[in-house]
Amino acid sequence: MARDNSKTMMRNRILAFALIFLSVIVFLCGRIFYIQMIKGNTYKAMALDQQTKEKEITPKRGTIYDRNGKELAVSATVDTVVADPKIIKSKKNAEDIANTLSPILGMEKADILAIVNKESSFEWVAKKIDSEKSAQIRKYISGKDEKGNKLSKKEMEGHDLSGISLIEDTKRFYPGGSLASHVIGFTGTDNQGLEGIEAIYDKFLKGNAGKIVTSNKSTGSLPQDYEKYFNAQDGDNIVLTIDSNIQRFVEKALDDAYLKYQALGGACVLVTNPNTGEILAMATRPTFDLNSPRVLSTDQSEPATLEQLQERWRNKVVVDAYEPGSVFKLITCSIALEEKVTNLTDPYFCPGYLVVGGQKIHCFKTTGHGASNLLKGTVDSCNPVYMQVASKIGKDTMFKYFKSFGFRETTGFDLPGEAVGSYWNYNNYNETELATSSFGQGFTVTPLQMATAVGALVNGGYLYKPFIVKEIVDSEGNRVESTTPTRIRQVLSKETSDTMRYIMQTTLVESGSLAKVDGYEIGGKSGTSEKLPRGNGQYIGSYCSVAPINDPQILCLVIIDDPRGASYYGGQTAAPVASSIMEQVLQYYKVQPNGDQVKASSDDTVIPSVIGKTAEDAKRIVSSFALQCTIYGSGDTVISQDPPAGTHVRNNSYVSITLGTSADASDEVAVPSLIGKSMEEVNTIVAESGLTLKVAGASGGNVISLNQNPVAGKKVKRGSMVTVTFGQQ
């Protein structure tokens, strides 16, 4: 039994022994499964990384064009200096490199030595050097001068650059300098987009790097050597909706204004096509040069801080919300008309203030505008009228429209950092808030949102999504993406929109705004808001104009933030900028002038009306329109003119002006007797009597007047036509 017992124990212990080993083996199988099947791809990638050497082929970054195909951002090939410290073995080699490169690259010898003595096989020495420097370095690397002649041993002495090589890289250039800088943005040292279009469309612009993969053969030639080549895919080109000509007008006008008004808070302009939402120009002040975005001014002694730079790179149009002020009255007005709570002629009264919710809110004209209506209230920019209108519209409707005009959400615009203004929440939106919001105070919107909303006022009532990228085209010229205008929703009826255009035009004309452009029919509204905290004398003046008013093609919004000049009103600061931009854009668009007032700048001109003016005034007006004048008759008042007012004529054409007494000018005239007279005599008599001659019958040298209509002595209105029939006696 003892023996059996011993045998059983031995068998059990052998079994236990086997179990211990088996369990360890099962654990190890699990471990191998984990390494191969779960972490396999990770390890494989890491292994491949060390087994192969990759040389990157940099793709060409896409070009950014304006809508006319003008280059705004281009990439050029430049050289970058790299070192392979593994190859640089001898001390002399390293010192040669430091001695040679130091003066060429303007680097400290010690810094270069530190790089080439590193334990690695790849180090950057200097990125993106200009062609002159790279030519000097290339000379020593290849041992040949520019003409391909071998350098002598003596020339190469002390310039052993083994281990140094030049690789192709691309550098971004911006031909326009600061043109549309906030829109285009710029790239970093690795060609990655950092701001603006360069950042947002980086994935299109950057392309795909190609590479040459070779087995890592630092240990000699091995049978497993291989090489694979992957083509680089150049980046796509971006075509913007920006028109660089318009952008230039805007930049110039804004430069002048920024200087003149010393706007401490900056300034910005947005020009759009209200019928599509396309951005035609967008500019912000202060600005910067895209080719050196980190330099704030040429005479700066210290590098700018990141905060300063980011402040400088802010695209105010998109990221800065402001209180729109009275420009917003246009929105309130359209709501009132659309909801038919009032019409243009319903009587309102402005006593100079209005008590709302126990608070006295003043009109800017504290003496009051007196009897008014919606149209006059808009022209006068009268707050009490608008507060009364707003109370008729009511809180809920205001709220609804605020949303539908797109003020509560981003426009989905394609530039970085788009902001949404701040607004009350429904519960805090009471009587007072309703009243002040009617004239654009107490809440903020971005310039982009404001322009989008005003676009809906004039284009038939549609809110369009603003966009700045027209299309994306790949390096072979195939269209990758193309933006079509997006109608977000209809906010207003066509009738309301038509009325709004009339109101805007009337407002611009009747208020005698500086935003007017002679010869063109445009509409607009100014706005001024006091910056928060109130009472510091900081204001934002803005102006929004639209032209041509009957078929709006251009919408221009100008904002001058905290001007320090003589006036801070939008009508005084922003309006002239809008006028200057509009004038140039309209001429650039070759829009025919057809307004009452014609300026002498174009080849064609329109004859002004001078009837009722004094002779002196008439002469001055006519000459100011680049016209000559002949004066007939005598008296102190112009009683007729030929051709009549509104006729298009060439510059320097003659205008006949007939003078008479002021009594004559108002009275009827008796038709003189014209029978039996020569044509010349008839002509003179008719002109002198303030009538117009129509010749009938025969013509020639010796014809006389045979008949006349009306007959002599009949009283007719001044300027009426007299038909005289001539014939041979």
Place this chain on the structure above:
Amino acid sequence: MVKKIRFKRKNTFGMLDIELLSIISIMVLFGLVMVGSASSVSALYKYGDSMLFLRKQLIVALAGFVAMYLISRVDYHKIASPLMIMIGYGIVWVLMVLAAFIGEDINGAHRWITIGGTSLQPSEPAKIVLVVLTAYVCSRQKKEALRTFKGGFLTYVIILGVSVIPLILERHKSACIIFALLVFSIAFIGGANLKYYFAAAPVALVGLIVWFMSDTYSSNRIMSMFNPFLDPRGTGYQAVQSLYAIGSGGLFGLGLGRSQQKIMYIPEPQNDFIFSIICEELGFIGAIGVIMLFVLFMFRCIKIASEAPDKLGKLIAMGLTTLIMSQFIINIMVVTATGPVTGMPLPFFSAGGTNLLFTLAGMGLLLNISRQSVKRVKQPVKTIETKKRYI
């Protein structure tokens, strides 16, 4: 040792254990293919001869098989005689001490001695001798003696202690561990009282840790075991490269001969890290195949031990099983970064002459035990088939 000795002498042996021989042959052949694949690139680069290690391994394998066959013909009772054991133990002990003083210096460890132009690692034959010695001692002990502190514990601690003295001089820690496993597993199976071992285990463990940590070379390797990626170019280098190789294999591997990691990344890929190359070239399938071969081997060995004619045979068989399986397990732990990197070959597979030669010689002993198994000897032997069966 005054107990009567009962030799069960047999003039005729049973037939050769074809199953065990097949498993061994498959492993050695598989190993040859992998040694050829793993070493080709570095052999070409270093010696200008891509077949160098393959040829060496082939010669050692042939010699090993001859040794295995010859030993299988010798009754293990003759080998496990006191005289033979004393002579054998004496020789390997002295050789190990010699290696410690005049041996080649590799990473601060002296494990190799050169005899007649061939490098030899005396600890390899020492492992076989130690198995035979321990098994003999244990099989001579009475059951009651094995339950005592002196007989069942102290005896083995002394055997181990004497045996590891030269290894400590050589700073050959991995061999120490193998020695300890051999001695204690034989004592365990032989019926030693476990309570002394359990009591001693914490002391031994602490001692082991202190010993490993006292040596910066070893302690760094242990630290890098926990995260070899902390120092992928230093102490973690081999583990990281091995993980890359294993991970690259995936399910089916890169294909035979297509390892990338064998190209100058894994140092001497034909030696201790041959399993990594198998994983890389043959994938998870290949790795499981190798492991299955060892599992089959273990089962076959246990069967031989169970059927061995006496306790000496059982213990020698289990000692040899421990020798192969513990080296296998430690090797896999090392290459999968589950244990500290230590020089441990994969038995039958790794290149490195001494290990393969003495492993195969040890297998000869196993085959002899198998030949004398209760089953085989009981089988009637037909005279006509004799020649065939006796090879």
